[in-house]
Amino acid sequence: MAASGKAKLKIDISENAAKKIGDLTVQDGRQACGLRVKVVGGGCSGLSYKMDLDIPRDGDRVFERESAKVIVDRKSFIYLRGTELDFSETLMDSGFKLTNPNIKRACGCGSSFSV
Secondary structure (H helix, E strand, C coil): CHHHHHHCCCCEECHHHHHHHHHHHHHHCCCCCEEEEEEEECCCCCEEEEEEEECCCCCCEEEEECCEEEEECHHHHHHHCCCEEEEEECCCCEEEEEECCCCCEECCCCCEEEC
16 A cells, blocks of 8 residues: 555656756757656636656656656645656647646646646
8 A cells, every 4th residue: 555655746757758857968968857747727727738858847746757857836646646758649630748647637638727
């Protein structure tokens, strides 16, 4: 039981997401940076995700896989605990995908949510 509680205190990064983050940070020329994932107000369900390349700041949580970093501020981490970050690329859609176990309701387009 302790292991499942501990798992919720992190963000999992898939192999595909780690590779894409690595590619983006090298292209950007700032290899010390990572992907900042943030929860912001907005959208039809109240909250939405924002992602940017950034560097860690005081108070941030940093999660790593294969030297790829995901950076989350304290407030956003409340909403993102236990989330899995993946990256997929298909003919119809490509981008980072967040599987967030904390979501209670999401909008039809999938770009906003509430907890």
